[in-house]
Amino acid sequence: MRVTQSMLSNNMLRNLSSSYSKMADLQNQINTGKKVNRPSDDPVTAIKGMSYRTDLNKVEQFDRNMTQVNSWLDSSDDALGQVGEALTRVKELVVQAANDTNTADDRQKAKLEIDQIRKQIQDVANTKVADKYLFSGTKTQSPLFVDGELNSELYDSSTNTFAPGASGEVKMEIFDGIQLQVNSSNAGELFKNVDELMVNISNALDESDAEEIGNLLGGIADGTDDSLSEIQNKVLEARADVGARQNRVEMMSNRLSLQEINVTKQMSENEDVDYSKAITEMVTYESIHQASLSVGAKIIQRTLVDFL
Amino acid sequence: MRSTFMGLEASKRGLYTQQSALYTTGHNISNANTEGYSRQRVNMRPTLGYPGTGLNAPMTAGYIGTGVEAESVQRIRDQFIDRQYRQETNKLGYYESRANAITQMEDIMSEPSEYGLNEAFNLFWSSLQDVSTNPEDAASRKVAIQRAEHLADTFNYLDTQLKQIQGNLGNEIDVSTTQINSILKQIAEINKQIKAVEPNGYMPNDLYDARDNLLDQLNEYIPVTVTSVKSGGNALSIAEGSYTISFNGVELVNGSEYAELKAIDTAGNKVDGNVDDSSTSGFNAFSKISVSELGNPPVSGTEQDSFEQADFESSKGKLLSLINSYGYQNTGGSVEGYYPEMLENLNKLANVFATAFNQVHEAGYTIDDATPTGVTFFDGGTPITAGNIKVTDAVKNNSSLIAASSKLDEEGNGKWAAELAKLQSVALSNGGFSITVDGNTTNFTNAPSLDGATYQSFYEGLVGKLGVDGQEAARLQYNSETIRLTVQNNRASISSVSLDEEMTNLITFQQAYNANARMITAIDETLDKIINGLGRVGL
Numbered sequence: 001m002r003v004t005q006s007m008l009s010n011n012m013l014r015n016l017s018s019s020y021s022k023m024a025d026l027q028n029q030i031n032t033g034k035k036v037n038r039p040s041d042d043p044v045t046a047i048k049g050m051s052y053r054t055d056l057n058k059v060e061q062f063d064r065n066m067t068q069v070n071s072w073l074d075s076s077d078d079a080l081g082q083v084g085e086a087l088t089r090v091k092e093l094v095v096q097a098a099n100d101t102n103t104a105d106d107r108q109k110a111k112l113e114i115d116q117i118r119k120q121i122q123d124v125a126n127t128k129v130a131d132k133y134l135f136s137g138t139k140t141q142s143p144l145f146v147d148g149e150l151n152s153e154l155y156d157s158s159t160n161t162f163a164p165g166a167s168g169e170v171k172m173e174i175f176d177g178i179q180l181q182v183n184s185s186n187a188g189e190l191f192k193n194v195d196e197l198m199v200n201i202s203n204a205l206d207e208s209d210a211e212e213i214g215n216l217l218g219g220i221a222d223g224t225d226d227s228l229s230e231i232q233n234k235v236l237e238a239r240a241d242v243g244a245r246q247n248r249v250e251m252m253s254n255r256l257s258l259q260e261i262n263v264t265k266q267m268s269e270n271e272d273v274d275y276s277k278a279i280t281e282m283v284t285y286e287s288i289h290q291a292s293l294s295v296g297a298k299i300i301q302r303t304l305v306d307f308l
Numbered sequence: 309m310r311s312t313f314m315g316l317e318a319s320k321r322g323l324y325t326q327q328s329a330l331y332t333t334g335h336n337i338s339n340a341n342t343e344g345y346s347r348q349r350v351n352m353r354p355t356l357g358y359p360g361t362g363l364n365a366p367m368t369a370g371y372i373g374t375g376v377e378a379e380s381v382q383r384i385r386d387q388f389i390d391r392q393y394r395q396e397t398n399k400l401g402y403y404e405s406r407a408n409a410i411t412q413m414e415d416i417m418s419e420p421s422e423y424g425l426n427e428a429f430n431l432f433w434s435s436l437q438d439v440s441t442n443p444e445d446a447a448s449r450k451v452a453i454q455r456a457e458h459l460a461d462t463f464n465y466l467d468t469q470l471k472q473i474q475g476n477l478g479n480e481i482d483v484s485t486t487q488i489n490s491i492l493k494q495i496a497e498i499n500k501q502i503k504a505v506e507p508n509g510y511m512p513n514d515l516y517d518a519r520d521n522l523l524d525q526l527n528e529y530i531p532v533t534v535t536s537v538k539s540g541g542n543a544l545s546i547a548e549g550s551y552t553i554s555f556n557g558v559e560l561v562n563g564s565e566y567a568e569l570k571a572i573d574t575a576g577n578k579v580d581g582n583v584d585d586s587s588t589s590g591f592n593a594f595s596k597i598s599v600s601e602l603g604n605p606p607v608s609g610t611e612q613d614s615f616e617q618a619d620f621e622s623s624k625g626k627l628l629s630l631i632n633s634y635g636y637q638n639t640g641g642s643v644e645g646y647y648p649e650m651l652e653n654l655n656k657l658a659n660v661f662a663t664a665f666n667q668v669h670e671a672g673y674t675i676d677d678a679t680p681t682g683v684t685f686f687d688g689g690t691p692i693t694a695g696n697i698k699v700t701d702a703v704k705n706n707s708s709l710i711a712a713s714s715k716l717d718e719e720g721n722g723k724w725a726a727e728l729a730k731l732q733s734v735a736l737s738n739g740g741f742s743i744t745v746d747g748n749t750t751n752f753t754n755a756p757s758l759d760g761a762t763y764q765s766f767y768e769g770l771v772g773k774l775g776v777d778g779q780e781a782a783r784l785q786y787n788s789e790t791i792r793l794t795v796q797n798n799r800a801s802i803s804s805v806s807l808d809e810e811m812t813n814l815i816t817f818q819q820a821y822n823a824n825a826r827m828i829t830a831i832d833e834t835l836d837k838i839i840n841g842l843g844r845v846g847l
Binding site for chain 1: 340341410411414415417419420426427429430431433434437438440441442444445713715717718719720721722723726729730732733746764767768771772774775776777778779781782793796797800801802804805806807808809811812815
C-alpha cells in the first residue's frame with residue numbers, strides 16, 4: 001500500500017484527538033468524582049443514580065421526621081414524668097391529711113399545696129414543644145387549660161365533650177408507609193380527670209372529712225376511675241405507652257441510619273470513580289500521548305527533500 | 309529513406325514530454341495539501357514508428373521509434389472508493405447530528421445531578437413531609453410552596469430550553485438546505501465548464517477534483533446517486549463527463565441545470581426555527597422537502613417533486629437527522645420526532661402530576677378559617693403543560709392554604725400532607741387510586757394515568773431512553789467515523805500526493821530531460837561530421 005504524508009498526518013491527528021478526548025473524559029471523571037456525567041455515558045447507571053438519589057432523599061427526610069418524633073416523645077415522657085411525680089406528692093399529702101390527728105388548719109395548709117400542684121399540673125398539660133401544645137390533640141395551637149379551667153375551645157363543659165380535634169392523633173411518617181403517633185391519645189381526658197381529682201381533693205380538704213379524704217385515695221380494685229391510685233395508674237400507663245414508642249423509634253432510627261449507609265454505599269459503587277483506576281489510566285494515556293507526539297513530530301519532518 | 313534530422317525530432321519530443329511531466333510533478337507538489345486534490349500523471353506513449361503504412365511507403369528494415377508524446381494528463385482516483393467514502397459520510401452526517409441533538413438534550417435535562425427535575429421532585433416531596441410533621445408552622449409551609457414553585461420553574465425551564473434547541477434545529481434545517489442548494493449550484497457550474505472543456509480532448513482534472521469535493525460535502529447532508537453523461541466531440545475515452553445527481557430518483561442536477569430544495573412545515577411556511585405566528589406555543593412540524601423544477605437558475609415557484617420524512621433512506625444524511633430531531637409530520641398526520649416527543653412527555657408528566665396532586669389537595673383541609681377545604685394547588689392553563697405549570701396565586705400568597713390536614717379545623721393534623729408526599733410513590737393507572745387516613749378511604753377514580761408508572765419511574769423512563777439513544781448515536785458515530793477514516797486512508801493511498809514519490813519522479817524526469825538534451829548533442833555531433841567533415845579528403 002502506498003502511504004503518503006497526508007495519510008500519516010491525518011492518522012496522527014485523529015489519534016492525537018482521540019487520545020485527547022479520552023484524557024478529557026478521564027479528567028472529567030476525576031474532577032467530578034463521577035463515572036457517569038450524562039445519561040448516555042451509561043444509561044443503566046444513570047437511572048440507578050436517579051433512584052438512589054430519591055432513596056437517599058427519603059431516608060434523609062425520614063431521619064429529619066425522626067428528630068421531630070423524638071422531640072415530641074421525649075417532651076411527652078418528661079411531662080408525664082412530672083405529672084407522676086406531682087401525683088406522688090399529692091398522695092403523700094392526702095395520706096397525711098386523711099389522718100384524723102390533723103386539724104382543719106393543717107388540712108388548709110395541705111390544700112394550699114394541693115392547689116399549687118393543680119396549677120403546676122395544668123402548666124404541664126400546656127407543655128409546648130416547638131411552639132405546639134403537646135396534649136391538645138391536633139389542636140396544637142390551643143392550650144388545654146386557660147385560666148385554670150379547661151379551654152372552652154377544646155372542651156364543651158355543657159355537654160361534657162371534647163372537640164374532635166382535642167383527641168386527635170398527631171402522626172408522623174418514619175418510614176415508607178409507617179406512621180407513628182407522637183402525642184398521647186386522649187391526653188385531654190387524662191388531664192381533665194387529674195384536674196377533677198385535684199378539685200375533689202381540694203374540696204374534701206375544705207370539708208375536712210378524714211374518711212372522705214381517705215376514700216379519694218381509692219384502690220386499684222375498687223372499680224372507680226377517679227381515685228388517686230387509678231389516676232396515677234393511668235398516668236403511668238400513658239407514660240409506658242410513650243416509652244414503648246420511644247423504643248420503637250430508636251429501633252427505627254438505627255434501621256434508618258443503616259439504610260442511609262447502605263444507599264450511600266450503593267450510590268457510590270454505582271457512580272463514583274475508582275480513583276486509583278482512573279488515575280492509572282490517565283497516566284497511561286498521558287505517556288501514550290507524549291510518545292505519539294514525539295513520534296509524530298519525527299514522522300512529519302522528514303521527506304526526501306531533506307536529503308536531495 | 310529516413311530523414312537526416314529524424315533523431316533531432318525524436319529527442320525534441322522527449323524534451324517536451326519530460327518537461328510536461330516535470331511541470332505536472334511541480335503541480336502535484338504545489339497541491340500536496342489541497343483538500344480533495346488527486347495527484348496527476350502524464351500518460352506518455354510512444355509516437356508511431358517510421359515508416360508509416362501505405363502502398364508507397366518506403367521499404368526499410370525495422371519500424372523505427374520516433375519518440376514520445378504526452379497523450380493525456382490524468383488524475384489518479386478510484387471511483388469505487390469515492391462511493392464507499394460517500395456512503396460512510398452519509399451515516400456519519402446522520403449520527404453526528406443525532407448525537408449532537410441528544411447531547412444538547414442531555415445537557416438541558418442534566419440528570420443525574422442535584423439540579424434536574426428528579427431532584428426538584430425530591431425536594432418538593434421532602435418539603436411536604438416537613439409540612440406533615442410541622443403543619444402549624446408557617447415556615448415549613450412557605451418552604452413547601454417555594455419548592456413547588458421551584459418544581460414548576462424546573463418544568464418551565466426544561467420546556468423553554470428544549471424549545472429553544474428545537475428552534476435551533478429548525479434553523480439548522482434551513483441553513484442545511486441553503487448549503488445543499490449552494491452545492492448543487494456549484495456542481496452545475498462545474499458541469500458546465502467540464503462540458504466546455506472535454507469535447508476539445510482535454511481532461512479538466514482540477515475541475516473533477518473540485519466537483520468530487522462538492523459531492524463529498526453534499527453527501528454529508530443527503531445521500532445522492534451520481535451518473536455521468538459523456539461529453540461529445542473529441543472527448544477522450546477517459547474523460548469523466550457531466551454528472552447527473554439525483555436523490556430518491558428525482559434529479560437535482562442535470563448538466564448545467566440544477567434544482568432548489570426548500571424545507572416546508574405543516575403550515576406551508578419555510579422551516580426556519582422562528583416560532584410561527586399562528587401557533588405561538590411551539591413550532592410547526594416539518595412536512596416535506598420541496599424540489600423545484602430544474603433550471604439555471606432553477607424555476608422558482610414550481611415543484612418538480614417533494615419528499616416527506618418517510619421517503620428518506622433511513623439513518624442517512626444530516627438533513628434527515630435534523631428533521632427527526634426537530635419533529636415531522638408522519639404519514640398518519642401526527643407529529644413525531646425527538647424533541648417534540650420529549651416535550652410531549654414532559655407535558656404529560658406535568659399535566660398528570662398537577663391534576664392528580666390538585667385532586668388530592670382539594671380533598672384535604674387547610675388551616676385558613678376563610679377557606680377551610682383544599683383549593684387548587686397548581687394551575688397555568690387548560691390543559692396544564694410543562695410550559696405553563698405554576699403554583700396558584702392564592703396558595704402562593706397564603707401558605708395556610710396548603711391542605712395539610714385530614715380533618716376540618718385541626719392545625720396540628722399533618723396527615724393529609726403526608727398523603728400528598730406519598731403521591732411520590734403512587735402508581736398512576738387507569739383505575740385511579742385511593743387514600744386511607746384514620747380508616748376513612750377516599751377514592752380518586754378520575755385521576756389521570758401514567759400507564760401504571762409513578763412520576764419518578766415515568767421520568768426515569770424518559771431519561772433512560774435518552775441515555776440509550778445517546779449512547780447508540782455516539783457509538784454509531786464513532787463506528788462510521790472509524791470506517792470513513794479507513795476509506796479516507798484508502799483513498800489517500802491512491803490519490804494523495806506523496807512528496808517522496810514526487811521528488812523521485814522529479815529526479816527521473818529531470819534525468820530523462822538531461823539525457824534527451826545529451827542525445828541532441830550526440831546527433832548534433834553526427835550531423836557536424838556529415839556537414840563539416842565530409843568531402844574534404846586530403847584537407
